[in-house]
Amino acid sequence: MTVFVDSVKIYVKGGDGGNGIVAFRREKYVPKGGPAGGDGGKGGDVVLEVDEGLSTLLDFRYQRHFKAPRGQNGKSKGQHGADAEDLVLKVPPGTMVYDDETGELLADLTRHGQRAVIARGGRGGRGNMRFATPANPAPEIAEKGEPGEERWVRLELKLLADVGLIGFPSVGKSTLLSVVSAAKPKIAPYPFTTLTPNLGVVDVDGERSFVLADLPGLIEGAHQGVGLGHQFLRHVERTRLLIHVVDIAGSEGRDPVEDYHKINEELRLYDERLASRPQVVAANKMDLPGAAENLERFRRAVPDVPVYPISAATRQGVRELVYAVADLLEKLPKEPFTREETEANEVKVFRAEPEPEPFTVRRENELFVVEGPRIEKLVAMTDFSREDSVRYFAHLMRRMGVEDALRAKGAKPGDTVRIGDMLFDFLEGEDE
Missing domain, CATH: 3.30.300.350 (GTP-binding protein OBG, C-terminal domain)
Structure with missing residues (x-):
């Protein structure tokens, strides 16, 4: 079983620059040649690159320190040392990169092949050729390579799904995902069966498809981090449309109308814009006693939201729900990201902080x-x-x-x- 990891902290260090050297020309008939020490090469950068084949940050759970190679030292005869290769670390789409000390968002990586430099390599030190002056034509001065940048960064994964399934635990979200896609989430009749997100691709009619995410069940207080709160809400931010699954039969003594309002209140408290994200309601468990009566009451209480009566267990109404969702997605913008993402959807490459004082x-x-x-x-x-x-x-x-x-x-x-x-x-x- 693949373990889902959506938040890690890692240490990164750019490679040190190579050292410049002190050297002099040694040519026949030129007993005292001029300076000929070359510059060192640049150290490698630490670069994050999106790989669409990845879906978790698991690899960073076992290795947390990454250091790019240093540049080659300068050579005699005025030859420069070679620049070091960059250290490229692969991350899944939806990875957000934060400076762990300042909390600054460094990069928001969403597309395959997208890159961000998060620790620059140091420049190479200058050789003695660069220090020659009329007053000192043969200097014995060379610089060491500049140290590479180093920092701790926090990687957070926000799933890139078109549609998110939200609702209280055990309302049937995982069952619905398993019915409409080839995903095989763990399903059992007790709260918090789903502890990590599951993704499935829904093939609508052979020509249209969308990515559906079954996310961990919300509970009251989630916006404050209670239960799986922030882990859940982080992934909801990426979705374009929400399917709000309610147990319309109230099979566990819950009130579907009350549950609907509680979930939306948690979304609003976390981020006002999430509460206004387009929603459709999947009134699940229509095959159970009392469902029809509760459906009518629900529609009267929540008149402005499309309600689709379904039974994930018997597949009743599931086809109509899927087609309605596909039609809605065609009318919605592709990337309704919230919070920091709305400011700049393009990758934000790390920029050095201005030095406040020389010393x-x-x-x-x-x-x-x-x-x-x-x-x-x-x-x-x-x-x-x-x-x-x-x-x-x-x-x-x-x-x-x-x-x-x-x-x-x-x-x-x-x-x-x-x-x-x-x-x-x-x-x-x-x-x-």
């Missing part, structure tokens, strides 16, 4: 701490084993105003400064 300086006892995305990235890309690289880094720090900011916080020569994972002695110097 900040704070004091921790006797230690001075410099923080900021840009400056921490510079530290990660500097090769501190080479004197020219250290001198170039110090020049950048002075030009960015770090030295002045440290002095303003009370730093004196010899004090310890931390940037990222590196510790430095504060030494004042003159700009070059």
Whole structure:
């Protein structure tokens, strides 16, 4: 049996860029050739791609960490390192991607082949060819590759079905799905038989068809997450039409009119637009005693909604219901998505947040701490084993105003400064 998984959290990291290198030309009759160190290659991106053959996020339940490959290091003779290949992760249609820390919607993936980059690879470090100047024609400076972006993301699956079956548990939704399609949902006469959504394709007349989803039964309080509340309502959002199944016979002591209003109230409390989604009522269990009387009462109480008396068990009225649903679907828009989806149906590729400040300086006892995305990235890309690289880094720090900011916080020569994972002695110097 396939386990249905519709929400997972995964860690993704773009590949680090390859390192630039320090190299010099070594040619015959040219004893001291110029710089010839090439740039490193770009790290691979982490990309999500829709595969219509998938219907669950199960694969991500067992592997939750994904890291794209790093770029190749630069080479001598001015040759650049190769860019790394992207890491492509397949997801089912209907997958929504959120930044787990901020809750921001990063991508809404609905169509086969649709892609979104959710963690970019770092650029390759520059080789010493790129640092040559008239004042320093043979620099021993090369950058390390830029670290790839990393984050935790939350994947949520919202089924892409044309029609959703809604109603209280045990009103006959799974039986109806099994009758009108080739789907084989688990069916039993007790509440909450359906714990995960089931999909079936309904062939109407050989020329028309639609996808029907049997969704877990709603209960009161579902909009607050009670029972299977939010798991259920997430999938309802995607459907274009709802078949509201009621036990018209009241076989378990329920009142079909009251049940109808309670379900619609849960939809309204979750999202006003769901309550206005087109509905037809399947008055099920017409083969049981008391059904005819309740049907008349229901029609008087709910006069504005089409009601189709059926018996999923005996198939009475099922054909008429299916044809009516197919006719209605032809008149409805293809993608009535709600909430975030209505703002942009096209994929929203991740965009970097603007950096609020270049850096900040704070004091921790006797230690001075410099923080900021840009400056921490510079530290990660500097090769501190080479004197020219250290001198170039110090020049950048002075030009960015770090030295002045440290002095303003009370730093004196010899004090310890931390940037990222590196510790430095504060030494004042003159700009070059």
